[in-house]
Amino acid sequence: MSNELEFLSRHVASGKLSRRDFLGRAAALGIAAPFANALLSSAARAAGPVKGGTLKAGLVGGESTNSLDPALMMTQVPFAFGKCWGEMIVELSPDGKLENRIAEEIGSSKDAKTWTLKIRDGVEFHNGKTVTAEDVAATLERHSDEKSKSGALGYMKGIQTIKANGKEVVLTLKEANADLPYLLSDYHLIVQPNGGKDKPDAGISAGPYVVKTNEPGVRHGGERFANYWQGDKMGHADQIEVIVINDATARTAALQGGQVNMINRVEPKIVDLIKRVPGVTIRNHAGPGHYVFIMHCNTAPFDNNDLRMALKLAIDREEMLTKVLRGYGSLGNDFPINASYPLFTEIEQRKYDPDKAKFHYKKSGHDGTVLLRTSDVAFPGAVDASQLFQQSAAKAGIKIELKREPGDGYWNEVWNKQPFCASYWGGRSTQDQMYSTAYLSTADWNDTRFMRPDFDKMVLAARAELDEAKRKQMYHDMAVMVRDEGGLILPMFNQFIDATGAKVDGWVDDPHQELMNGYALAKCWLQA
Amino acid sequence: MSSPVVKLIAQRIALGIILLLAISVLIFAGTQILPGDVAQAILGQSATPESLANLREQLGLNDPAYIRYFRWLGGVLIGDLGTAMSSGQDIATSIKDRLWNTLFLAFWAAIVAVPLAIILGLIAVRYRNGWVDKLISGLALASTSFPEFFVGYLLVYFFAVKWQVFPAISTVYDGMPFGERMQAIALPATALTLVVLAHMMRMTRAAILNVMQSAYVETAELKGLSAFAVIRKHAFPNAIAPIINVVMLNLAYLIVGVVVVEVIFVYPGMGQYLVDHVTKRDVPVVQAVGLIFAAVYISLNIIADIAAIVANPRLRHPK
Numbered sequence: 001m002s003n004e005l006e007f008l009s010r011h012v013a014s015g016k017l018s019r020r021d022f023l024g025r026a027a028a029l030g031i032a033a034p035f036a037n038a039l040l041s042s043a044a045r046a047a048g049p050v051k052g053g054t055l056k057a058g059l060v061g062g063e064s065t066n067s068l069d070p071a072l073m074m075t076q077v078p079f080a081f082g083k084c085w086g087e088m089i090v091e092l093s094p095d096g097k098l099e100n101r102i103a104e105e106i107g108s109s110k111d112a113k114t115w116t117l118k119i120r121d122g123v124e125f126h127n128g129k130t131v132t133a134e135d136v137a138a139t140l141e142r143h144s145d146e147k148s149k150s151g152a153l154g155y156m157k158g159i160q161t162i163k164a165n166g167k168e169v170v171l172t173l174k175e176a177n178a179d180l181p182y183l184l185s186d187y188h189l190i191v192q193p194n195g196g197k198d199k200p201d202a203g204i205s206a207g208p209y210v211v212k213t214n215e216p217g218v219r220h221g222g223e224r225f226a227n228y229w230q231g232d233k234m235g236h237a238d239q240i241e242v243i244v245i246n247d248a249t250a251r252t253a254a255l256q257g258g259q260v261n262m263i264n265r266v267e268p269k270i271v272d273l274i275k276r277v278p279g280v281t282i283r284n285h286a287g288p289g290h291y292v293f294i295m296h297c298n299t300a301p302f303d304n305n306d307l308r309m310a311l312k313l314a315i316d317r318e319e320m321l322t323k324v325l326r327g328y329g330s331l332g333n334d335f336p337i338n339a340s341y342p343l344f345t346e347i348e349q350r351k352y353d354p355d356k357a358k359f360h361y362k363k364s365g366h367d368g369t370v371l372l373r374t375s376d377v378a379f380p381g382a383v384d385a386s387q388l389f390q391q392s393a394a395k396a397g398i399k400i401e402l403k404r405e406p407g408d409g410y411w412n413e414v415w416n417k418q419p420f421c422a423s424y425w426g427g428r429s430t431q432d433q434m435y436s437t438a439y440l441s442t443a444d445w446n447d448t449r450f451m452r453p454d455f456d457k458m459v460l461a462a463r464a465e466l467d468e469a470k471r472k473q474m475y476h477d478m479a480v481m482v483r484d485e486g487g488l489i490l491p492m493f494n495q496f497i498d499a500t501g502a503k504v505d506g507w508v509d510d511p512h513q514e515l516m517n518g519y520a521l522a523k524c525w526l527q528a
Numbered sequence: 529m530s531s532p533v534v535k536l537i538a539q540r541i542a543l544g545i546i547l548l549l550a551i552s553v554l555i556f557a558g559t560q561i562l563p564g565d566v567a568q569a570i571l572g573q574s575a576t577p578e579s580l581a582n583l584r585e586q587l588g589l590n591d592p593a594y595i596r597y598f599r600w601l602g603g604v605l606i607g608d609l610g611t612a613m614s615s616g617q618d619i620a621t622s623i624k625d626r627l628w629n630t631l632f633l634a635f636w637a638a639i640v641a642v643p644l645a646i647i648l649g650l651i652a653v654r655y656r657n658g659w660v661d662k663l664i665s666g667l668a669l670a671s672t673s674f675p676e677f678f679v680g681y682l683l684v685y686f687f688a689v690k691w692q693v694f695p696a697i698s699t700v701y702d703g704m705p706f707g708e709r710m711q712a713i714a715l716p717a718t719a720l721t722l723v724v725l726a727h728m729m730r731m732t733r734a735a736i737l738n739v740m741q742s743a744y745v746e747t748a749e750l751k752g753l754s755a756f757a758v759i760r761k762h763a764f765p766n767a768i769a770p771i772i773n774v775v776m777l778n779l780a781y782l783i784v785g786v787v788v789v790e791v792i793f794v795y796p797g798m799g800q801y802l803v804d805h806v807t808k809r810d811v812p813v814v815q816a817v818g819l820i821f822a823a824v825y826i827s828l829n830i831i832a833d834i835a836a837i838v839a840n841p842r843l844r845h846p847k
Contacts, residue, residue, distance in 0.1 A: 058697065063804045064622070065612065217804055218796040219699055243699050245794045249681060253696035257688040260697075409809075 049506055053526040055237035058251050058260035062244030064217030069200040070190040071143060071150035076264060076514065079187055081220045081242050083518035086190030087206035089117065089136060090181050092429055092517065094510040096342050098181050102131055102191050112176040112464055117169040123229045125193050126210045137164035138195025143188060152188040154437065176464030182430045187518065208235030208522045219243045236525035255280060261504050261526070264514050266497040267380060268326040279502030284328055284495045285509040288340045288427025291379040291494055293372065293389065295487035296449040299419040305485055306364035312350065313357035314393040317491045323388060324381040328497055332490035335479040336425060336434050340511040343431055345476045347483060357396035369401040373414050377407035378422035386422055416447045423447065429512055431475045432463050439482060448487030455481055503527040533844065536837050544830045551822040556597050559811045609816040612805065619816050627820065629700060630797035633713050634782035637720040642775055645725050649732025654755050656737065668726035680719045680792040687715055698793040716793040720786065724778040731774040735767035769836040776832030784821040
């Protein structure tokens with residue numbers, strides 16, 4: 001790198017030279033634009049975050065029925081706004097490790113049954129009170145209570161006792177769980193004064209922004225919290241705003257017109273068009289989310305593993321990935337885990353094989369059509385994907401009959417009720433969470449009706465295992481079992497596709513959730 | 529004012545009230561026909577027989593339908609629309625802001641659309657069958673024939689993305705400065721104007737042309753009045769009743785038919801509110817919004833009727 005360029009890029013970063021001038025000078029020195037741009041962004045990062053301005057996000061996934069109660073958060077807007085005003089006990093860092101937030105230290109007994117959280121000193125709530133161990137304990141208690149209707153209740157049920165003890169919170173579990181810290185990073189578990197027991201939707205926590213406006217389904221706004229405990233790392237913009245834009249076209253238009261600085265859920269089919277817009281950057285990265293066709297293993301005709309195997313072999317994954325996701329995703333292999341999980345191991349890729357499918361179909365003895373229910377809301381492009389499935393299966397001699405269900409009521413009437421339908425999963429942060437949520441015999445959301453006592457035992461054993469190598473092997477065996485005997489057809493993992501407008505800096509891809517795991521507004525800044 | 533007019537107006541109002549009651553019965557019945565009941569909808573997946581029974585008791589769902597209807601109607605009459613199932617918020621409070629926003633948008637769209645449509649109609653009559661008439665009619669019909677989401681997206685593409693003169697999204701909020709608010713609603717108001725323009729314009733044109741065939745218009749022309757003066761003084765006042773009728777119909781559309789436009793421009797009005805709650809099967813909200821829409825529609829139609837009665841000289845000056 002020439003000294004002159006380096007000098008110039010520092011000038012741009014400090015605002016003495018415009019970006020356009022820099023690119024012109026770089027071109028004069030014979031540097032290609034992409035490289036010059038890369039140079040510029042590294043200089044900007046090195047120069048550090050810029051404080052000030054208003055950062056706005058236009059997001060899908062907000063309704064007038066949303067509430068600030070963290071227990072009730074379900075969709076993207078409350079999730080992303082929650083990360084602005086809320087502070088977590090522990091969080092996943094972009095590289096997949098655990099990052100201690102309000103808990104300064106997390107330790108466990110050897111049997112992974114008793115866990116101790118040491119609470120950080122000097123963290124302040126927006127209402128001026130200091131965060132105490134009692135607040136953390138109360139938060140966990142509230143989310144363990146059936147009455148709170150918390151989205152984290154499923155995991156919290158596994159905690160037997162919660163005790164605040166000085167500066168520590170001690171948790172004892174019903175069964176050993178080596179993944180407890182990961183569970184505590186669930187986005188519902190925002191620490192609130194007295195756990196939010198007094199007023200769950202008060203919107204008070206210890207995050208980088210104080211809630212200023214809260215108009216559910218319209219917009220949410222926050223102002224930087226002056227006493228934030230980590231002000232150098234988060235909360236760069238003076239104000240942040242989340243505007244609810246559920247319409248995909250309006251969202252893109254708002255980004256192009258400059259009304260917002262970032263948007264979520266860019267549709268794969270328009271990514272290539274948006275890319276060409278000056279100033280707009282597509283931020284796509286792999287995550288654990290996946291699109292699926294699910295069969296109930298206990299319902300005829302899907303109670304026959306040969307029929308399930310025939311259908312798994314009769315789907316053309318590569319075609320679906322290129323046509324439905326336009327390449328913004330990766331191939332699925334009929335188990336719900338991919339490289340974004342910490343303990344992932346490779347298993348041979350299943351391929352489209354009409355001959356083998358025909359063989360298994362014949363062996364199953366099934367005759368007639370197979371009814372697949374689908375809908376636009378199952379996942380973006382689900383109807384197209386179902387038609388592709390129908391065609392590729394026809395080549396193997398399997399007749400799939402498609403039934404298009406109305407989007408309204410799909411999640412109540414079809415998913416988890418009908419024996420064969422299209423659906424999606426957002427993924428979880430650990431294998432244990434994913435398998436416990438949807439593959440344990442007792443799980444409410446066991447949407448493939450995969451009822452296998454031997455599998456359940458493996459889940460529980462892996463959960464309690466602290467030796468990583470052994471655990472990896474256990475998860476490998478479980479994955480093979482789901483892949484070869486389960487009711488899941490998983491053609492593809494989707495990517496998160498966000499986009500940012502001009503001047504947004506500080507973006508770091510995060511494999512856990514869209515918008516940098518929800519932290520985009522809190523961690524990004526506007527170039528001066 | 530003489531008694532036949534008063535009597536007619538009183539009749540219309542009474543009819544309107546009866547109609548509104550009938551609609552409230554229909555709305556209530558419609559929501560009862562839906563599969564499942566409110567208790568099931570609230571509890572969703574986590575419903576157990578005991579919790580369902582408890583909640584039904586608590587919500588009074590075990591009473592016969594007519595009792596529940598009168599209880600609901602009684603609440604509505606004193607301004608209590610109940611609470612939303614999904615968020616537990618008071619419906620009347622949340623609807624107030626939304627309704628105000630929708631009325632604000634409709635008001636400005638009407639301020640532009642109604643005079644524009646009438647003036648264009650008058651011009652079209654003046655130059656009837658000439659190229660001006662054909663151009664005006666052609667453009668107006670074209671803008672109405674396009675579905676409103678298409679018109680909306682075209683406006684967004686040119687005015688928000690290409691030239692960046694107006695914002696693509698029309699989020700408005702309390703305490704927003706008036707200028708900004710007007711800028712925010714510029715595009716949705718334009719889209720609405722384009723959608724309702726042709727109907728009013730064509731009706732104005734047709735109504736005046738109808739009158740233009742009369743003998744007294746010919747007399748006026750023979751007197752040597754200019755073409756515009758004939759239309760303004762003699763034709764228009766006599767054509768006003770049908771014009772008011774169509775204007776009112778379109779005003780009603782501006783309020784109750786804006787769902788699509790509100791969704792495209794992300795405008796926080798009644799339409800968005802309704803869509804959000806329909807997808808959640810939030811029956812009390814859907815009932816309340818349905819009733820309000822019906823009330824707006826009926827009252828605007830009553831106003832149109834009354835205006836037509838008042839504008840009719842035969843009724844105003846009985847023998």
